[in-house]
Structures are given as C-alpha cells and as structure tokens.
Amino acid sequence: VKVEVLTAFLGIVTAFIIFFLVRRDLLHLKHSIFWILIALVVLFFGLFPNINIKLAHLLGIQYAPILPVLLAILILFVKTLVQDIELSDKEKKLRRLAQELAILKKSLFQKPEDETLNSKR
Amino acid sequence: MSKVLVIIPAYNEESNIERVLRHSEIVFKELEKSLKVKLDILVVDDGSEDLTLKKVQNLGVSVVSHPFNLGYWLALQTGMLFGYQVGYDYFVTMDADEQHPPEEVYKILFPLIKKEADVVIGACLERGSTAKKAAWNFFRFLTGLKVQDLTSGFRAYNRAAVSVLTSKNYSIFENADIVSLLVLKKYGFKVIEVPVKIKPRGEGVSKLFSSPFKIGYYLLCSLIISLAKRSKK
Numbered sequence: 001v002k003v004e005v006l007t008a009f010l011g012i013v014t015a016f017i018i019f020f021l022v023r024r025d026l027l028h029l030k031h032s033i034f035w036i037l038i039a040l041v042v043l044f045f046g047l048f049p050n051i052n053i054k055l056a057h058l059l060g061i062q063y064a065p066i067l068p069v070l071l072a073i074l075i076l077f078v079k080t081l082v083q084d085i086e087l088s089d090k091e092k093k094l095r096r097l098a099q100e101l102a103i104l105k106k107s108l109f110q111k112p113e114d115e116t117l118n119s120k121r
Numbered sequence: 122m123s124k125v126l127v128i129i130p131a132y133n134e135e136s137n138i139e140r141v142l143r144h145s146e147i148v149f150k151e152l153e154k155s156l157k158v159k160l161d162i163l164v165v166d167d168g169s170e171d172l173t174l175k176k177v178q179n180l181g182v183s184v185v186s187h188p189f190n191l192g193y194w195l196a197l198q199t200g201m202l203f204g205y206q207v208g209y210d211y212f213v214t215m216d217a218d219e220q221h222p223p224e225e226v227y228k229i230l231f232p233l234i235k236k237e238a239d240v241v242i243g244a245c246l247e248r249g250s251t252a253k254k255a256a257w258n259f260f261r262f263l264t265g266l267k268v269q270d271l272t273s274g275f276r277a278y279n280r281a282a283v284s285v286l287t288s289k290n291y292s293i294f295e296n297a298d299i300v301s302l303l304v305l306k307k308y309g310f311k312v313i314e315v316p317v318k319i320k321p322r323g324e325g326v327s328k329l330f331s332s333p334f335k336i337g338y339y340l341l342c343s344l345i346i347s348l349a350k351r352s353k354k
Contacts, residue, residue, distance in 0.1 A: 088293060095191055095292040099199040102165075102185045103206070 004049045011043030034079070123234060124159045126209040127226065128200030130193055131217035132167040135176055136324035138217050142182050145215075148223035156227065156234060163203065164217070165196040173217075193274075194297035202287045205280065212278045219323035221275040228315050229277040239282045239310040242268060243275035243317035256340065260299055263347045266306065269314055272298045282310050295342050303350040 018035045021027035027035075045052050045068060056064035127145070131138055142162065149160045163183050166174045168190035177184045185203055187196065197214050204212055211233055215221035221243070229241040246269055249257065257271050278286070285308050286301055294300050305312055 092289065092293045095195055096289050098188050098191060099195065099202055099292070102187050102199055103203045106183075106185045106203070 004046050006046070007049075008043050008046030011039045011041075011046055014042060015039035038075070122157060122159050123210040124208065125161070125211040125213060125230065126200070126204035126207075127160060127162045127213045127215060128165060128197060128204065129162060129215055129217050130165045130167055130196030130200065131169065131173050131177070132190060132193075132196070133169045133171045133173060134217040134325070135169070135171040135173045137219050138164070138173055139176050139180065140323065141217055141219055141223075142177065142180050145223040146182075148226070152223075152227055152230075156230065158211075158230075158234065161209075163200050165200045167191060167193070167196040192295060194294050194301075195292065197274075197297075198287060198292065201278070201283045205283050205287055210280055212280075212283050214274055214276050214278075216274055218325070218327075220319050220321070222318060222320055225275070225317040225319075226277075228317050229275065232313060232315060233277045233279055237311075238313040239279050240305055240312040241277045242270060242273050242312065242314045243277075243319070244268075244270035244273055244314040245275075245317055245319035246270055248319050260343060260347055263344070264299065264303055264351050266299075266302050268302055268312060271302065273319075274298060275317060275319065285310075294346070296339055299343050300346045300350055303347070307350075 015036060018027065018032050018039065022029060022032045052067055053064045056062075056067040059067070061067050061070075127149070129141065129145075134141075142164070145162060149162070152158075153160050161183065163185060164177045166177065166184055166186040168187045174184065174186055185199055187199065191199075200214070201212055211230065213226055213230060215223070215226070225243060229243045232238055232241050246254075249270075253272075257269070260266070260271055261268070282305060285304060291297070291301075291304065302312065
C-alpha cells in the first residue's frame with residue numbers, strides 16, 4: 001500500500017471517528033472543529049504528497065518526510081498547552097464552586113436563632 | 122464593636138481539634154473583653170475523612186465543610202470568603218494542630234485594630250531548622266519580600282486585604298503562604314511581623330510536609346510562583 005493512500009485513509013478514518021463522537025455526544029462541538037481540521041490536513045497531504053515536498057524545500061528542510069512529523073509535534077504541543085490552560089480554568093471554577101457550596105450548605109443548615117456564629121458561646 | 126473571625130482550617134485533625142477549640146473558646150472570652158471586640162471561631166473542614174467534622178459539630182462551633190479536600194490555602198480562602206460575605210472586620214488564621222496558641226492571638230490582632238498595618242504575621246524564627254532558614258533566605262532573595270517568617274500561617278488580616286485574597290483568580294494557588302504575601306505586596310498592603318510563641322504540633326503528623334516528595338513539590342511550586350509573581354514594587 002502506498003504511503004499516500006495510507007495517510008489519506010487515516011484522515012478519512014479520523015474524520016469519521018470525530019463525527020461518531022459528536023453524534024454520540026461524547027465530544028464537545030468546539031473540540032470537534034480542531035480534530036476535523038486535523039483530519040482534513042492529513043487527507044490533503046495524503047492526496048497531494050508533492051505539496052509536502054515543495055513546502056519542505058521552501059522551508060529549507062532537506063528530508064521532506066520529517067516536515068509533517070515536525071508539524072504534528074508542534075500542533076500537539078500547542079494543543080496540550082491549551083488543554084492545560086483550559087483545565088486550570090476549570091479547576092479554578094470547580095474549586096470556587098466547592099467553596100460556594102460549602103458556604104451555602106452552612107447557611108442552609110444554620111439555625112434561624114443562631115445570630116452569632118458559635119451557638120454555644 | 123468590631124467583629125473578628127478566627128478561621129481554623131482542619132483536615133483529619135480529630136486528635137487535636139477538640140483541645141484546640143475548647144482552649145480557644147476560654148481564651149477568646151477574655152480577649153473579647155480586653156480588646157472590646159466580638160470574636161467568633163469558624164472551622165473550615167477540608168473534606169476530612171475522620172471524625173473532625175463530627176467533633177466540631179458536637180462542640181457547637183461554627184463549621185463550613187468542603188465537599189472534598191481542596192488544600193490548606195483553599196480552606197483559608199473559604200473561611201475568608203464566608204467572613205467577608207457575613208461582614209467581619211478582621212480575620213485571624215490559625216492552625217488546628219495546637220501549634221498556634223490562642224493566647225498569642227492578641228499579639229497579632231492588636232496592631233491590626235490599632236490600624237498599624239493591613240496584615241500582621243505572627244513570626245517565630247526559632248522554630249526554623251537550618252534548612253528551613255536557608256529556604257526562607259532563598260525565597261526572600263528571590264521575591265524581594267521583607268518578611269522574616271515567610272511560611273507562618275498565624276496571621277491577621279483586615280477586610281481590605283481579605284477582599285483581595287478572596288478573588289476567584291487566587292483559587293488556583295496550591296500553598297499560598299509566600300504567594301499571598303506577593304499579592305499583598307503587589308496591591309500595596311502594609312504587612313508587619315510580631316514575634317509570637319509557636320508550640321510543637323499536637324498529635325499526628327503535618328499534612329503538608331509529611332514526606333520528602335511533598336517537601337520537594339512544595340519548594341518547586343514556591344520557586345515557580347515566586348519567579349512568576351515577583352514585582353519590583
């Protein structure tokens with residue numbers, strides 16, 4: 001099997017997996033856009049391998065097949081960093097939510113006559 | 122009359138919490154009279170898996186309970202958040218492991234009430250080992266902070282300082298003893314230190330520094346945050 005066919009096949013399979021995940025509500029729509037774009041890029045390079053060679057030549061890369069590998073590493077690096085930023089934001093919100101919940105629970109179960117904080121004091 | 126909230130974060134402190142609370146209540150009754158303030162205790166149970174929460178509730182002391190463990194700083198922040206929303210004027214933070222004697226609270230509260238500072242740190246330099254003192258010196262050099270006892274959790278804050286520290290953005294901190302000082306410095310708050318006595322821990326082991334790995338993690342986090350948050354002000 002020629003490598004171009006394999007790459008194009010990978011692109012199509014990736015796109016199908018993404019659509020399947022969106023259909024099953026397992027992947028948020030905003031994340032699916034990134035992966036569909038990746039699938040399209042993979043498909044594009046698979047169908048037109050010469051583009052890769054020309055692009056590598058243009059960038060001064062002597063061994064052309066390394067270009068998609070480099071690009072993949074770069075994209076995955078950025079994606080992981082963005083994910084960690086998003087995760088930190090979620091963590092921040094989750095922590096504040098837990099704090100607010102704890103305070104709310106206290107207010108809910110506090111006795112009405114308990115004007116001061118320490119009822120026995 | 123000014124209202125003071127004493128925040129005691131507690132995580133799996135069933136062996137110490139009762140003694141701390143009983144003793145604090147007696148001491149604070151006297152302190153209320155001498156300082157002419159209203160003093161309340163709030164325990165923040167940080168998702169304890171032992172009988173800490175039950176014991177605090179049985180004593181009738183006010184408690185806020187995290188649904189899961191969030192860490193020391195978040196427990197302090199929850200206490201501050203609650204106190205700020207309720208309308209307290211001053212906030213004292215002390216540990217639930219008997220290290221911070223309630224008798225010493227007046228030393229950190231008094232300068233605050235007299236408006237001598239926005240934040241008062243109860244400092245005890247004698248408690249530091251050689252390694253700890255070396256770490257303090259290193260972080261002082263790195264951050265430009267003038268505070269001697271950087272890691273003391275025995276502190277008193279006024280309402281303005283708490284309004285900044287309770288910001289949602291600061292919920293991301295892990296251990297905020299150093300970074301909270303950097304935030305206070307950034308906003309121009311006056312931070313002073315007063316010498317206090319600090320006792321050895323009651324029963325059990327420290328949750329924060331129970332293994333070399335935890336100490337390493339703490340130092341690494343402090344190093345990154347110190348470099349990232351240092352300001353020239």
